[in-house]
Amino acid sequence: xxxxxxxxxxxxxxxxxxxxxxxxxxxxxxxxxxxxxxxxxxxxxxxxxxxxxxxxxxxxxxxxxxxxxxxxxxxxxxxxxxxxxxxxxxxxxxxxxxxxxxxxxxxxxxxxxxxxxxxxxxxxxxxxxxxxxxxxxxxxxxxxxxxxxxxxxxxxxxxxxxxxxxxxxxxxxxxxxxxxxxxxxxxxxxxxxxxxxxxxxxxxxxxxxxxxxxxxxxxxxxxxxxxxxxxxxxxxxxxxxxxxxxxxxxxxxxxxxxxxxxxxxxxxxxxxxxxxxxxxxxxxxxxxxxxxxxxxxxxxxxxxxxxxxxxxxxxxxxxxxxxxxxxxxxxxxxxxxxxxxxxxxxxxxxxxxxxxxxxxxxxxxxxxxxxxxxxxxxxxxxxxxxxxxxxxxxxxxxxxxxxxxxxxxxxxxxxxxxxxxxxxxxxxxxxxxxxxxxxxxxxxxxxxxxxxxxxxxxxxxxxxxxxxxxxxxxxxxxxxxxxxxxxxxxxxxxxxxxxxxxxxxxxxxxxxxxxxxxxxxxxxxxxxxxxxxxxxxxxxxxxxxxxxxxxxxxxxxxxxxxxxxxxxxxxxxxxxxxxxxxx
Amino acid sequence: xxxxxxxxxxxxxxxxxxxxxxxxxxxxxxxxxxxxxxxxxxxxxxxxxxxxxxxxxxxxxxxxxxxxxxxxxxxxxxxxxxxxxxxxxxxxxxxxxxxxxxxxxxxxxxxxxxxxxxxxxxxxxxxxxxxxxxxxxxxxxxxxxxxxxxxxxxxxxxxxxxxxxxxxxxxxxxxxx
Ligand SMILES: Cc1ncc(C[n+]2csc(CCOP(=O)(O)OP(=O)(O)O)c2C)c(N)n1
Ligand SMILES: [Mg+2]
Numbered sequence: 001x002x003x004x005x006x007x008x009x010x011x012x013x014x015x016x017x018x019x020x021x022x023x024x025x026x027x028x029x030x031x032x033x034x035x036x037x038x039x040x041x042x043x044x045x046x047x048x049x050x051x052x053x054x055x056x057x058x059x060x061x062x063x064x065x066x067x068x069x070x071x072x073x074x075x076x077x078x079x080x081x082x083x084x085x086x087x088x089x090x091x092x093x094x095x096x097x098x099x100x101x102x103x104x105x106x107x108x109x110x111x112x113x114x115x116x117x118x119x120x121x122x123x124x125x126x127x128x129x130x131x132x133x134x135x136x137x138x139x140x141x142x143x144x145x146x147x148x149x150x151x152x153x154x155x156x157x158x159x160x161x162x163x164x165x166x167x168x169x170x171x172x173x174x175x176x177x178x179x180x181x182x183x184x185x186x187x188x189x190x191x192x193x194x195x196x197x198x199x200x201x202x203x204x205x206x207x208x209x210x211x212x213x214x215x216x217x218x219x220x221x222x223x224x225x226x227x228x229x230x231x232x233x234x235x236x237x238x239x240x241x242x243x244x245x246x247x248x249x250x251x252x253x254x255x256x257x258x259x260x261x262x263x264x265x266x267x268x269x270x271x272x273x274x275x276x277x278x279x280x281x282x283x284x285x286x287x288x289x290x291x292x293x294x295x296x297x298x299x300x301x302x303x304x305x306x307x308x309x310x311x312x313x314x315x316x317x318x319x320x321x322x323x324x325x326x327x328x329x330x331x332x333x334x335x336x337x338x339x340x341x342x343x344x345x346x347x348x349x350x351x352x353x354x355x356x357x358x359x360x361x362x363x364x365x366x367x368x369x370x371x372x373x374x375x376x377x378x379x380x381x382x383x384x385x386x387x388x389x390x391x392x393x394x395x396x397x398x399x400x401x402x403x404x405x406x407x408x409x410x411x412x413x414x415x416x417x418x419x420x421x422x423x424x425x426x427x428x429x430x431x432x433x434x435x436x437x438x439x440x441x442x443x444x445x446x447x448x449x450x451x452x453x454x455x456x457x458x459x460x461x462x463x464x465x466x467x468x469x470x471x472x473x474x475x476x477x478x479x480x481x482x483x484x485x486x487x488x489x490x491x492x493x494x495x496x497x498x499x500x501x502x503x504x505x506x507x508x509x510x511x512x513x514x515x516x517x518x519x520x521x522x523x524x525x526x527x528x529x530x531x532x533x534x535x536x537x538x539x540x541x542x543x544x545x546x547x548x549x550x551x552x553x554x555x556x557x558x559x560x561x562x563x564x565x566x567x568x569x570x571x572x573x574x575x576x577x578x579x580x581x582x583x
Numbered sequence: 584x585x586x587x588x589x590x591x592x593x594x595x596x597x598x599x600x601x602x603x604x605x606x607x608x609x610x611x612x613x614x615x616x617x618x619x620x621x622x623x624x625x626x627x628x629x630x631x632x633x634x635x636x637x638x639x640x641x642x643x644x645x646x647x648x649x650x651x652x653x654x655x656x657x658x659x660x661x662x663x664x665x666x667x668x669x670x671x672x673x674x675x676x677x678x679x680x681x682x683x684x685x686x687x688x689x690x691x692x693x694x695x696x697x698x699x700x701x702x703x704x705x706x707x708x709x710x711x712x713x714x715x716x717x718x719x720x721x722x723x724x725x726x727x728x729x730x731x732x733x734x735x736x737x738x739x740x741x742x743x744x745x746x747x748x749x750x751x752x753x754x755x756x757x758x759x760x
Contacts, residue, residue, distance in 0.1 A: 121602055122609040126652040129598065146652060180594060180655040304646035 005133035005164040006031040009097065010039045012140040015172055018068050020044060020059070020432055021097075022052040026072025027112055029099030031164035044432065044461065047453040049076050051425035053083020054451070057092045058429030061412040062387055062437075064217070066147050067429060070097040074112030077158075078119065082419060084154045085123035089416025090238065091215065093152035095143045096124075102162035103131055116158045125153030133166040138174035145176055150183040151302040152215060184301055187318030187326065195273065195297040195314045196330030200338070202271035204294075204346045205231040208254065208283075211238030211415070212276015212300060212320050219243065219408045221324035222275065228331050230343045232350045234262040236277055238415045241405035251350060252359075255283040256553050257397040260357035263551070263559050264579050265350050269294040276300055276320050279309035280416070289558035299323045352581030357551075359401050360567040363519050368544035370519070371395055371470045375402040377522045378440065378468070381530065386438040387412065387430050391423040391447030393477040395470040397549040399442045421450030424467065428454055431463045438466075438530070445471040445495055445502075452505070458536040459510035466529050467511075467538045472545045473497035480548050497542060506538035515540040585636035586615065586712075588667065588737050590745055591648055592655040595621070595628045599653045603630065606647055612639045616669075616734035627655065629745075631736045658745055660737050667737040669715055672697070673706045676726035685725050692718045703728065 003011065009032050013021070020042045025033045036043055046052040049071045056067025067087075071080050077098040087094045101110040117127045126146050130139045136159070143155040199205055207229075213222050219242050226233050226249050233243045234251045243250055252259035254266055266272060272294040277283070284290035287309060298305070298312035299320060306315040316323050335341065363373040375398055378386075384406040390396040390413040405411050412430055414422040427441035448469050458465055470476075479493040506513030512532050516525040516539060529537045550565025564573050575582050593599045600619060607614055616633045634644050641659070648657045660667075673694075677685060685704075689696065694708035708718055712735055719727065739745065 117598055118601060121598075121605045127598075131597075178652060181652050182649065302650070304643065304650055306646075308643060 001170050002167045003170040004031065004035075004167055005136050005159065007035045008133060008136040008168070008170060009140065009159065009164065010035040010041065011170065011172070012137045013068065014040055016141065016144050018066075021068040021070050022046055022055040022059075022429065023070035024049055024052060024072070024076065026076050026099065028073035028101055028161045029070065029076070029097070029159070029164075031161060032070065032097070032099070032159070043070075044457065046425070046457050048451065049079035050082055050421065051428070051451055051454040051457065053080045053094075053096070054086070054419075054422050054425035055429030055432070055454070056094050056096075057083060057087050057090075057422075058389065058412055058426030059433040060087075060092050060094055060429075061426070062409055062430035063433040064215075064409065065093070065433070066144055067092070067094045068097070069094070072099040072112065073101055073116065074114045077114055077116040081120060081123065082417075084120055084156065086414050086417040086419045086422065087154040088123045088125065090414065091152050091211065092154065093147040094154040095140075095147050096154060096156040098156060098158050099164075100129065100158045100160040103160045104162070106160065116156070120156050123154070124156050125151075127156040127158065129158040129160070130163055131160070133163050133168045136163070137170075137172055138176065141174050142176050142178055145178070146181065184303065184318045187299070187316045187323040189326070191314055191316045192323065192326050193330055195299070195316060196327055196334055198271055198295060198297060198314065199229050199231065199273065199327075199331055200334040200341055202231070203342060204269045205229060205271040205273065205341075205343060206251075206265050206269040206294075207231050207233045208266065208272050208274045208277050209233055209235045209239045209242050210275060210277025211236065213239055213242040213324075214408045216276065216301070216320040217408075218320045218324045221321070221328060225324055225328045225331070228328055228335060229341050230347060231273070231341075232265055232347060234258070234266065236280070236283055237400055237413065239277070240400055240411040241408045244406040245404045246406055248351070249347065251354070253400055255280075256285070256555070257401065257549050257551065258283075259354070259359060259401070260551055260562060260564065260576060261350050261353035263553065263562050264353050266291045266294075267559050268579065271295050271297070273297045274299065274312070275324070278305050284309065285553045285557055285559035285561075289560065299327075349581065352583070353579070356581050356583040357564060357568070357572070357576055361547075362567065365519060367519075369517065369522070369542055371398045371472070371541070371543040371547060372402050373519055374468065374470070374522055374541055374543070375399050375442070377526060379403045381523065381526055382438065382440070384410070386410065386440050387434060389413065389423050389427040389430060389439065389441040391441075391443040392418045392420045393444040393447060393475070394472070394480065394547070394549050395442050395444045395476070397477075398470075401549075420444070420447040423447060424451045425454045427465045427467070428458050428463060431458075431465045432461070440466040440468060442468045442470060444476060445469055445473065445497070446475045449500075455506070455509035455511055455536060455538070462534050463536055464533050465536045467536060468529075469502055469538065469540050470543045471497050471502065471540050472543045472547070474545055476545075476547075477549070483548070484552075485554070502538055502540035506536075511536040511538050513538050513540070515542070517542045587634045587636045587641045588660045588662070588665065588735065589632045589634060589645065589648070590658045590660055590737060591630040591632060592622070592745065592749075593628050593630060594653040594655060595626050596653055599628070602651050602653060603648070606651065610643070610647060612644050614639075618734035618736055620736075631734070633735050656745065656749055658739075660739055664741075665737045665739050667711050667735055668709055669712050669735050670733045671708045671715055671719070672731050673708065673719070673722060673727055674703055674729035675706060675722055676728055677702055677704055678725065681725055685722075688718070688721050694718065
């Protein structure tokens with residue numbers, strides 16, 4: 001059968017099981033939008049291409065499936081770059097389709113021409129400029145294969161207009177021609193056995209859990225490993241929800257704004273087992289001083305992560321879905337032969353740290369509204385039964401710290417790139433992917449204004465997403481750095497709380513708009529927001545403008561220099577520096 | 584500088600050079616030379632990349648290159664297990680009083696004269712990079728007015744070839760529809 005390149009694109013997407021794409025049309029991609037009209041695929045018309053990209057990411061985070069977006073050439077493609085970079089940093093499976101000027105025009109500075117594959121090469125797992133229509137089915141199938149296998153990531157397919165218009169004979173399935181693409185095979189059993197012996201012997205082990213555990217669907221396997229080894233578990237910003245915060249072995253989040261218990265446990269550990277984590281600088285602090293007493297086991301699907309920042313003693317390259325059960329099995333055999341691990345004293349020590357130096361804040365009944373309080377009330381009212389999406393800044397850290405995550409894929413944020421503006425479109429994508437789940441975005445006032453236009457998209461779709469704006473009137477995280485490291489010389493961080501009026505803005509966008517100014521109203525306002533089921537709700541929480549995020553390891557410092565913050569006395573801070581248990 | 588030589592087989596497709604070059608700039612890898620050319624298989628090109636091991640983690644270069652979809656194989660060639668060559672074209676000023684010495688130097692390095700003008704000549708020299716450096720230093724006193732070097736190319740010694748045990752340029756299995 002003869003089809004156009006555009007029809008082939010749509011058929012390929014349908015054949016690969018795509019049910020929704022996020023996009024915005026324009027000249028070069030126009031041919032693709034015609035067959036899309038009669039397709040089974042739902043197209044969600046965003047208001048800005050960055051929104052399409054983050055929505056595809058949110059969809060992928062929430063569902064584990066590929067997020068797909070489609071935009072035009074030139075400005076459409078360049079608007080997508082931030083989302084691609086974000087997906088690349090956080091290993092989010094995503095396929096981006098971009099229009100391109102006709103092949104004969106490429107290189108002539110044609111209207112809306114941009115070197116899209118050139119621009120996006122450093123921020124995609126792979127990209128391709130397709131130059132013949134016959135190539136389209138294979139290019140699309142390869143893009144999905146690459147995006148979802150091995151370490152996931154974004155793949156971009158650039159389609160010139162004439163290629164979309166030309167006809168050829170349709171055939172499916174295509175043959176994938178990827179001779180240089182390597183997906184790690186089975187993990188090395190020798191290495192697993194050695195890691196098991198180290199875990200069995202260790203007296204102060206820590207499981208350092210990264211986003212790979214969620215991506216590989218290995219949270220249950222992780223639970224088994226934790227229970228058989230009795231090793232405390234810390235979940236990074238990318239892995240919140242991989243291990244329930246309510247579990248006695250849970251230490252919370254490590255790193256710059258991690259819990260004292262998690263940071264101290266890594267520093268004092270004799271064995272750190274990194275599972276799908278990448279020793280990011282926000283976790284390690286000054287690298288030379290990170291977990292310096294520990295031997296390291298590093299299990300990851302990406303061989304290039306092994307030894308990139310920290311040289312491991314044992315490296316296990318492969319899918320955690322294979323590695324984790326085998327590692328657990330190997331430890332179980334050792335336990336059967338030689339008795340259980342002996343970590344009781346260590347677990348008690350970490351529990352002592354949790355008691356002594358908890359995440360602490362004070363909500364005075366007549367005092368300013370604390371962001372932590374809102375998060376804790378949300379956590380309590382939802383019972384953790386929600387998909388939480390965050391922007392980037394203080395509010396993000398407050399949620400990551402104070403929400404009790406109990407399930408994988410219940411936390412979505414921009415970890416590696418730290419993209420302000422992520423939350424609104426990502427929450428939209430998450431709600432589209434999981435229509436029956438409660439989706440709550442917690443966003444900063446600064447972040448919200450970067451992509452708020454997608455409220456229109458959400459409202460027209462009737463998506464009941466809750467957008468909770470933590471309106472502190474500041475680029476709060478930057479303000480905090482100026483307070484701490486520039487002697488309170490505040491420079492260009494004040495936004496003001498009154499403009500825009502978020503309640504009116506919400507209403508203008510066809511959403512419910514609510515405001516909450518004091519702690520005593522939080523429950524009632526949240527309940528009101530949670531009761532809305534047919535349109536988005538925006539809540540303007542007037543949160544304390546001078547609230548900081550603590551604990552904090554100052555950038556470039558060793559994790560031992562962790563600062564507990566103003567809620568702790570000097571004596572407590574000194575005891576913490578000695579890593580004493582005082583409660 | 585501790586030079587490491589990587590031989591990289593890549594698919595002969597558009598954009599491959601950009602992906603490789605982009606990787607080096609994005610990861611702040613320092614390379615001292617890169618040369619590309621076809622192989623016996625028209626679908627495959629071969630790059631020879633010299634990496635400065637003092638400033639750049641060679642293991643990372645190797646692994647990151649392997650992650651590029653269009654890269655088929657990466658092999659590090661050990662200096663004593665490989666033949667390394669570079670070609671240079673060197674335009675030198677000819678001073679009548681030093682003409683004899685210039686030709687002696689060229690002969691000593693098996694460099695041939697490939698162009699002559701009234702007061703310059705062009706030498707073609709093929710040598711290991713070290714030997715080429717020595718030649719250039721020696722020519723300095725004559726006045727080198729222009730220089731072009733190809734960058735290093737290298738091949739392993741002995742009967743083994745880089746394509747031994749290659750995954751093969753075979754298409755992978757079809758996807759399920
Ligand atoms: C696109 C982008 N620009 C700048 C930054 C730097 N930055 C990090 S956090 C932050 C402040 C965010 O302000 P807001 O959204 O109000 O959140 P808050 O910290 O106040 O909770 C800024 C400007 C960034 N991460 N992303
Ligand atoms: Mg703010």
